[in-house]
Amino acid sequence: MPAPTLISDAQLTGVRDARLRRERRRRIALSVLALVAIVLMGAMLMLGNTIYSPAEVIGVILGQDVPGASFTVGTLRIPRALSALLAGIAFGVAGSTFQTMLRNPLASPDVIGITSGASAAAILSLIVLGWGGGATVTLSLVAGIATAVVIYVAARGGESTGGRLILIGIGVGAMLDAVVAYLLVRADVYDVAVAARWMAGSLNGTRMEQIPPLVIAVVVLVPLVVALGRDLRALELGDASATSLGVRVDRTRVLLVIAAVALACFATATTGPIAFVAFLAGPIAARIVGPGSSVIIPAALTGACLVLAADLLGQFAFDTKFPVGVITGILGAPYLIYLLIRTSRRGGSS
Amino acid sequence: MNAHHVIRTQALVAGYGGATIVDGIDLDIPAGRISVIVGANACGKSTLLKTISRLLPARSGAVLLDGKRIEDIPTKELARTLGLLPQQPISPEGIVVAELVGRGRHPHQKLFRSWTTDDDRAVTEALAATGILDLADRAVDELSGGQRQRVWIAMALAQETDILLLDEPTTFLDVSHQVEVLDLLADLNAARGTTIVMVLHDINMAARYADHLFALRGGRLIASGAPGDIVTADLVREVFDLDSLVITDPVSQTPLVLPRGRHHVAGAG
Numbered sequence: 001m002p003a004p005t006l007i008s009d010a011q012l013t014g015v016r017d018a019r020l021r022r023e024r025r026r027r028i029a030l031s032v033l034a035l036v037a038i039v040l041m042g043a044m045l046m047l048g049n050t051i052y053s054p055a056e057v058i059g060v061i062l063g064q065d066v067p068g069a070s071f072t073v074g075t076l077r078i079p080r081a082l083s084a085l086l087a088g089i090a091f092g093v094a095g096s097t098f099q100t101m102l103r104n105p106l107a108s109p110d111v112i113g114i115t116s117g118a119s120a121a122a123i124l125s126l127i128v129l130g131w132g133g134g135a136t137v138t139l140s141l142v143a144g145i146a147t148a149v150v151i152y153v154a155a156r157g158g159e160s161t162g163g164r165l166i167l168i169g170i171g172v173g174a175m176l177d178a179v180v181a182y183l184l185v186r187a188d189v190y191d192v193a194v195a196a197r198w199m200a201g202s203l204n205g206t207r208m209e210q211i212p213p214l215v216i217a218v219v220v221l222v223p224l225v226v227a228l229g230r231d232l233r234a235l236e237l238g239d240a241s242a243t244s245l246g247v248r249v250d251r252t253r254v255l256l257v258i259a260a261v262a263l264a265c266f267a268t269a270t271t272g273p274i275a276f277v278a279f280l281a282g283p284i285a286a287r288i289v290g291p292g293s294s295v296i297i298p299a300a301l302t303g304a305c306l307v308l309a310a311d312l313l314g315q316f317a318f319d320t321k322f323p324v325g326v327i328t329g330i331l332g333a334p335y336l337i338y339l340l341i342r343t344s345r346r347g348g349s350s
Numbered sequence: 351m352n353a354h355h356v357i358r359t360q361a362l363v364a365g366y367g368g369a370t371i372v373d374g375i376d377l378d379i380p381a382g383r384i385s386v387i388v389g390a391n392a393c394g395k396s397t398l399l400k401t402i403s404r405l406l407p408a409r410s411g412a413v414l415l416d417g418k419r420i421e422d423i424p425t426k427e428l429a430r431t432l433g434l435l436p437q438q439p440i441s442p443e444g445i446v447v448a449e450l451v452g453r454g455r456h457p458h459q460k461l462f463r464s465w466t467t468d469d470d471r472a473v474t475e476a477l478a479a480t481g482i483l484d485l486a487d488r489a490v491d492e493l494s495g496g497q498r499q500r501v502w503i504a505m506a507l508a509q510e511t512d513i514l515l516l517d518e519p520t521t522f523l524d525v526s527h528q529v530e531v532l533d534l535l536a537d538l539n540a541a542r543g544t545t546i547v548m549v550l551h552d553i554n555m556a557a558r559y560a561d562h563l564f565a566l567r568g569g570r571l572i573a574s575g576a577p578g579d580i581v582t583a584d585l586v587r588e589v590f591d592l593d594s595l596v597i598t599d600p601v602s603q604t605p606l607v608l609p610r611g612r613h614h615v616a617g618a619g
Contacts, residue, residue, distance in 0.1 A: 244403060244435075246428065
């Protein structure tokens with residue numbers, strides 16, 4: 001142990017108090033995010049053609065037989081709200097994990113083509129193979145991981161792997177989107193309508209039996225990512241610094257990639273690729289809790305709030321009902337353009 | 351002072367892809383002293399440092415910490431003894447100084463265990479030792495190059511390792527900040543007894559600040575010893591392919607290399 005440098009109690013207290021202030025700020029921000037998510041969930045359960053009171057909604061949740069509400073809330077609104085919550089968490093964690101690991105806000109699975117891989121597989125499964133829910137989820141997952149591996153292998157080697165990975169990912173994503181377009185052109189008219197709505201990212205008609213795979217993914221993988229969060233924060237400083245801090249860089253990265261890709265794929269297979277939630281959640285969460293601390297849990301809550309709020313807007317804010325992905329797309333596109341402009345001004349290095 | 355950990359290399363061979371860059375190097379790094387690795391561009395000095403710090407696996411031979419091969423030591427345990435400041439560390443956007451310095455505590459912390467008084471103490475000491483206590487709440491992005499280098503050194507200090515490796519810590523700094531950083535490292539070595547091993551470009555700064563020099567050429571160690579004993583015109587020619595005059599630096603009483611180029615040489619041509 002090295003001999004200490006002399007410090008005064010006042011100096012120690014000053015540093016500790018500043019840290020406690022930052023932590024308090026973070027706790028408050030997290031509580032606010034959680035509260036907003038709960039309020040939005042409540043709103044989704046109460047609002048609709050018929051508005052039910054909180055008491056009626058709670059009654060349904062507790063399993064009581066509430067006339068009218070039991071069907072509307074229990075069969076229609078609860079699955080919708082749950083899938084919004086879980087997909088938001090999954091996309092938020094997946095996106096912020098990739099962004100932090102690759103040290104670039106553009107490096108989100110929905111920007112670099114991974115969710116496109118999952119989408120292409122889901123469309124193939126739904127309208128060409130005619131497969132059901134479980135098989136579709138599995139195929140999406142396999143395709144998403146395969147896409148990630150292809151992008152990684154194509155981008156590896158040399159310096160600036162991050163920047164190259166993003167460009168290759170955008171290219172691969174465009175290719176896979178073309179595959180989706182081709183499949184839609186070849187499909188029956190009825191299937192196209194279903195597939196198109198799914199592609200836009202829609203919570204309409206979500207049924208309870210679609211939700212368990214996503215629940216399992218979130219319950220297993222989110223804690224894994226949170227547990228790796230400290231190592232992830234060391235990785236942010238560069239591979240050399242992370243190694244020096246005792247992180248097993250390759251192992252940590254492989255685990256994080258698998259967990260994040262799986263989360264994005266499960267969510268995509270359940271709700272469709274809700275545009276830009278993965279991409280937006282991390283940066284918004286970082287703004288809310290302040291930079292420097294782990295962004296995983298804040299991004300999970302931010303993702304949930306984004307999906308819930310966008311779905312409420314899509315359902316009730318306009319004369320026409322819009323799928324949730326249309327609303328998040330309108331929110332996300334300007335931010336993507338802003339980042340692309342900023343990146344190209346910096347010379348594209350990352 | 352403290353019980354020193356000893357690091358050395360044995361017939362170390364390392365490189366990238368097909369190329370062998372470090373070609374059989376035995377280093378006995380003196381504990382509790384400042385050692386500097388010097389050599390021309392592409393002589394293998396950075397690769398040697400990377401291999402010692404386990405960023406790059408050895409092809410053959412070994413890096414030994416207290417007689418144990420470093421790849422056999424658990425990574426976190428090793429990280430409590432051996433720290434590295436890489437050439438271009440990356441600071442996350444918007445992070446404040448105290449938080450970045452706090453990340454140096456990583457190898458001392460357990461999963462889900464919260465921050466301890468010991469962590470606060472280590473961070474405060476690191477900030478005080480590098481003279482940046484008053485910058486603690488500033489964003490790292492806003493600092494000057496010299497200040498930022500102090501922050502990174504503070505992070506390495508918060509790691510509280512006995513051995514600190516630095517890869518060209520002065521490269522992007524102007525001369526006054528170079529001296530400032532090297533003085534700081536000399537202070538740390540004196541106050542904490544930290545064994546410091548660094549790669550430096552500038553042979554004169556190296557000769558001034560090193561207790562011990564390792565001179566490399568073509569991936570091999572060609573000279574090792576106190577600067578005053580080994581820095582001669584012959585050595586400079588051998589290491590850098592450069593004609594020079596070596597005099598005694600009137601400021602530091604260490605060797606000072608004055609290069610003889612083709613131009614501006616009095617009495618020549």
